[in-house]
Amino acid sequence: MDSFLVPTAIVALAEIGDKTQLLALVLAARFRKPWPIIAGIVAATLANHAAAGAVGAWVGSIFSDAVLHWILAASFAATALWTLVPDKLDDEETTTARKFGPFVTTLIAFFLAEIGDKTQIATVMLAAQYPELWLVIIGTTVGMLIANVPVVLAGNFAAEKLPLTLIRRLAASAFFILAIVAGYKALCA
Template identity: 70%
Template sequence: MESLFIPTLVVALAEIGDKTQLLALLLAARYRRPWPIIWGIVVATLANHLAAGAVGSWVARELSEETLSWILAAAFGAMALWTLVPDKLEDDETRRVRRFGPFMATLVAFFLAEMGDKTQVATVMLAAQYPDFLMVILGTTLGMLVANVPVVLAGNFAADRLPLALIRRIAAAAFAALALYAIYQALKLSGMLA
């Protein structure tokens, strides 16, 4: 269950205030049809995170557990800092997909917006850390849905009232705690801690 729960939590935290969450809000306001948008998010996230998870699994096979722990610690530390920076959604991304219906617009826009994004990087790290590949992918996809479906369903109402700066700081603190735990694990593996 850890291979499902931790990826769900990590991606849900990383997604708060992310450009794909802003994209979900924009698509919800534009199309006013939540279900095609939600299904577009599901399909795009599964495709993107399957690729990211495959990279993470490959990295896990190629590196020692100690090296992987140090990389994980650095990545979680970087995620903590990255989470503090609010994302902006480029207008070009949204303008190009408006001519499609809500499902295709969401599918294309979400897939492209996730490339190199925090949640894709998190998926690579989590797939490298946990051996149950499918549970990690399901968890990261579920985390994406936990963060984005309420935005799609609530539209502008929820986005205007959420204290995003506070939520970003809490998410950054959670990533910093994960980085410290990964450092502890790396030190233990290296024999520096008993």
């Protein structure tokens, strides 16, 4: 169950205040059709995180346990620091809205916005660490939904009322804890 629960919690926390959450807010305000937006988030996240998970599983298979744990420790520590930096949404990511409806716009925008994003990097790292790849992918996708569905459903209210600084600090703390665990495992391997 750790292969599902840890990725879910990590991504849910890391996603709060992330650019894709801001994108969800913009799409919700623009289209006012939550279900196609939510469906687009699910499809884009599954596709993006499946690719990231495959990379993570491959990386996990080519390195020794000790080397992999040191890589994971450094990656988790770097992601923890990155999580503390608030994201800003680029206007270019929503230009497809003029051409397509809410589902296709969300699918394209979310998939592109997730490329190189901290939650995608976290998916790579988690897939390298946990043996059940499909549970990691489902977990990271559920984490994205936990963070983004309320924003889509509640619109501006949810984004303005959340203590984003506290949530970023909690997410960073979770990544630091994972870095410490990975470093400990590297020492023991």
